[in-house]
Amino acid sequence: MASVTYDHVTKQFGNVTAVNDLNLEIKDKEFLVLVGPSGCGKSTALRLLAGLEEITSGNIYIGEHLVNDVPPKDRDIAMVFQSYALYPHMNVYDNMAFGLRLRKTAKPEIDRRVKEAAEILGISPLLDRKPRQLSGGQRQRVALGRAIVREPKVFLMDEPLSNLDAKLRVQTRAELSKLHQRLETTFIYVTHDQTEAMTMGTRIAVLKDGLLQQLDTPQNLYDHPLNIFVAGFIGSPAMNFFPARLLGEDSQVYLQADSFRLKVPAERAGKLVNYRGQEMIFGIRPEDIHDRALASSVSQDAVVKAQVEVTELMGSEVFLYLSTGKQNFTARVEPRTSARPGKPVELVFNMERMHLFDPNTEERID
Amino acid sequence: MKSISRIWSRLPLHLLIIGLALLWITPSLGLLASSLRPARDVLSSGWWTILERPFDLGQFTLENYAAVLNRSGMDRAFINSLIITIPSTILPITLASFAAYAFAWMDFPGRRALFIILVGLIVVPLQMTLIPILRLYNHLGLAGSFLGLWLAHTGYGLPFAIYLLRNFFGALPRDLFESAFLDGASHLTAFFRLALPLSVPALASMAIFQFLWVWNDLLIALVYLGGTPQVAPLTVRVSSLVSSLGQDWHLLTAAAFISMLLPLVIFFALQRYFVRGILAGSVKG
Numbered sequence: 233m234a235s236v237t238y239d240h241v242t243k244q245f246g247n248v249t250a251v252n253d254l255n256l257e258i259k260d261k262e263f264l265v266l267v268g269p270s271g272c273g274k275s276t277a278l279r280l281l282a283g284l285e286e287i288t289s290g291n292i293y294i295g296e297h298l299v300n301d302v303p304p305k306d307r308d309i310a311m312v313f314q315s316y317a318l319y320p321h322m323n324v325y326d327n328m329a330f331g332l333r334l335r336k337t338a339k340p341e342i343d344r345r346v347k348e349a350a351e352i353l354g355i356s357p358l359l360d361r362k363p364r365q366l367s368g369g370q371r372q373r374v375a376l377g378r379a380i381v382r383e384p385k386v387f388l389m390d391e392p393l394s395n396l397d398a399k400l401r402v403q404t405r406a407e408l409s410k411l412h413q414r415l416e417t418t419f420i421y422v423t424h425d426q427t428e429a430m431t432m433g434t435r436i437a438v439l440k441d442g443l444l445q446q447l448d449t450p451q452n453l454y455d456h457p458l459n460i461f462v463a464g465f466i467g468s469p470a471m472n473f474f475p476a477r478l479l480g481e482d483s484q485v486y487l488q489a490d491s492f493r494l495k496v497p498a499e500r501a502g503k504l505v506n507y508r509g510q511e512m513i514f515g516i517r518p519e520d521i522h523d524r525a526l527a528s529s530v531s532q533d534a535v536v537k538a539q540v541e542v543t544e545l546m547g548s549e550v551f552l553y554l555s556t557g558k559q560n561f562t563a564r565v566e567p568r569t570s571a572r573p574g575k576p577v578e579l580v581f582n583m584e585r586m587h588l589f590d591p592n593t594e595e596r597i598d
Numbered sequence: 599m600k601s602i603s604r605i606w607s608r609l610p611l612h613l614l615i616i617g618l619a620l621l622w623i624t625p626s627l628g629l630l631a632s633s634l635r636p637a638r639d640v641l642s643s644g645w646w647t648i649l650e651r652p653f654d655l656g657q658f659t660l661e662n663y664a665a666v667l668n669r670s671g672m673d674r675a676f677i678n679s680l681i682i683t684i685p686s687t688i689l690p691i692t693l694a695s696f697a698a699y700a701f702a703w704m705d706f707p708g709r710r711a712l713f714i715i716l717v718g719l720i721v722v723p724l725q726m727t728l729i730p731i732l733r734l735y736n737h738l739g740l741a742g743s744f745l746g747l748w749l750a751h752t753g754y755g756l757p758f759a760i761y762l763l764r765n766f767f768g769a770l771p772r773d774l775f776e777s778a779f780l781d782g783a784s785h786l787t788a789f790f791r792l793a794l795p796l797s798v799p800a801l802a803s804m805a806i807f808q809f810l811w812v813w814n815d816l817l818i819a820l821v822y823l824g825g826t827p828q829v830a831p832l833t834v835r836v837s838s839l840v841s842s843l844g845q846d847w848h849l850l851t852a853a854a855f856i857s858m859l860l861p862l863v864i865f866f867a868l869q870r871y872f873v874r875g876i877l878a879g880s881v882k883g
Contacts, residue, residue: 282780283780284776284780305780305783311776311780313773313776315773317773319777319791320793320796327785330782331782334781378777382781
């Protein structure tokens with residue numbers, strides 16, 4: 233159990249900067265998720281902490297200890313690899329016991345820890361099997377077990393679910409959360425999947441091109457994304473963006489887009505005095521767009537007419553793929569909707585939940 | 599229906615493979631047949647004449663083998679060959695696997711340059727080294743000794759062995775080694791507990807190569823051992839049969855077949871390691 237600190241950490245491979253001046257404070261017992269598109273440096277950040285790559289500049293601390301020059305085996309961390317990296321010639325028991333044996337743990341203690349971990353993960357009947365005799369899900373558990381028996385200060389996981397099928401992934405997600413509560417250890421988890429990040433993380437760090445974009449709780453990240461990248465990356469389907477101009481005076485402030493005009497709620501309008509007449513990016517999440525026919529209260533200033541292109545029934549909801557003017561966007565509405573492909577539809581935007589971004593800096597405007 | 603058309607479509611390929619295999623094995627079969635025929639038959643007709651009456655066991659005899667083993671000190675030569683070949687196989691493979699691991703998984707300055715030089719050594723003809731090394735051996739008193747021959751074979755075998763094993767070690771999944779290092783393994787542990795057990799197929803094929811090479815070698819043995827009968831291996835012995843016995847073909851064939859026996863046994867014993875799949879299940883699903 234320990235906190236982890238990245239202090240101005242930079243990693244360069246030749247001319248490529250994989251991690252750029254990363255500052256992160258990960259609290260003890262936290263489940264921190266590093267998320268971002270492929271090539272954003274999240275795996276590199278994890279490997280720097282594991283000691284598998286050397287830091288170009290900056291410092292990494294585990295607890296109070298500076299670990300820059302500490303070899304991987306002395307950092308007291310365990311890592312679960314995307315490929316699981318099980319030792320193919322050893323059975324499950326030996327795979328899990330390998331690290332403990334190298335550390336000269338007493339035999340009865342090894343036995344106790346391996347059996348306990350196997351019990352937690354439900355792989356007790358598989359201890360004699362070789363990795364090739366296991367299914368993907370079972371291998372993934374063995375990889376977790378190998379980390380658990382070590383009782384490390386910090387758990388590192390590099391996309392551990394990406395080789396599992398969709399159903400197993402959802403199930404394992406919940407089990408990982410349970411495991412975190414049970415072990416009460418610091419977890420650092422790397423994924424490109426924003427759903428995994430949202431469902432498991434205590435806090436989420438969003439990375440892009442080696443730069444930390446935002447570090448916050450899942451709810452704050454979702455409700456107050458600091459820039460267009462985070463807004464578009466977190467949430468599925470992704471947030472809709474429209475170029476728009478801020479018009480009007482006093483409390484009567486409007487967003488004029490290509491093919492529609494929406495009234496900005498009075499309490500938001502007050503803060504936008506300095507931006508009158510400026511271009512900006514207007515963002516709204518698909519679930520904040522409703523079918524007008526089903527909306528309870530309708531303000532005439534928040535209605536947008538659009539053409540339905542495709543509908544996707546998900547069971548409990550319907551995704552509408554729409555177009556207005558030259559702009560495509562997505563709405564997530566109730567299945568009762570009468571919207572049909574090729575037909576026009578009237579929609580209501582929930583402007584209380586709008587997001588505004590500066591088109592040049594791409595940063596949030598409040 | 600589908601399987602029948604499949605057989606038809608692959609028939610030409612199979613015929614070609616069978617034809618090639620027959621072509622390659624014919625000389626060996628001829629050798630075996632000749633070695634089992636009496637001297638006068640060998641001198642008067644070709645080995646293929648046995649095909650006229652293949653089931654007549656009366657035309658075969660073990661006399662040639664008895665004669666070779668009794669008369670010409672073949673037993674001593676057989677043992678000498680073993681004494682030369684076994685260390686000359688184990689030594690280079692052991693050294694090469696250490697070196698190959700270092701080239702594949704350890705970072706040190708000049709790694710690439712050193713490896714390129716080593717690979718370059720593969721193309722150096724060993725004949726170029728015969729005279730300088732022989733002079734060195736005479737100086738050191740190694741000429742005519744088993745030790746000298748072991749060292750020579752080790753030196754000649756190492757570049758290729760290192761090259762082959764490095765490529766095999768390098769193809770093992772990186773995650774496995776990183777996982778082992780996080781588990782607390784040193785390079786030595788990773789070498790003995792991971793790299794070696796996972797490379798049994800490569801080590802076995804390397805062992806077969808090296809064993810056959812040394813077992814069949816005549817040149818190096820002749821040059822460095824100088825034809826001393828006490829230390830001469832089978833190859834030297836068999837070649838001296840030709841000169842000392844002149845036209846005794848029947849004995850030569852038997853002697854040659856005796857020298858082929860052990861390599862055949864070794865090959866059949868180790869060939870199952872050529873089968874792939876020992877890595878299955880280590881990574882991914």
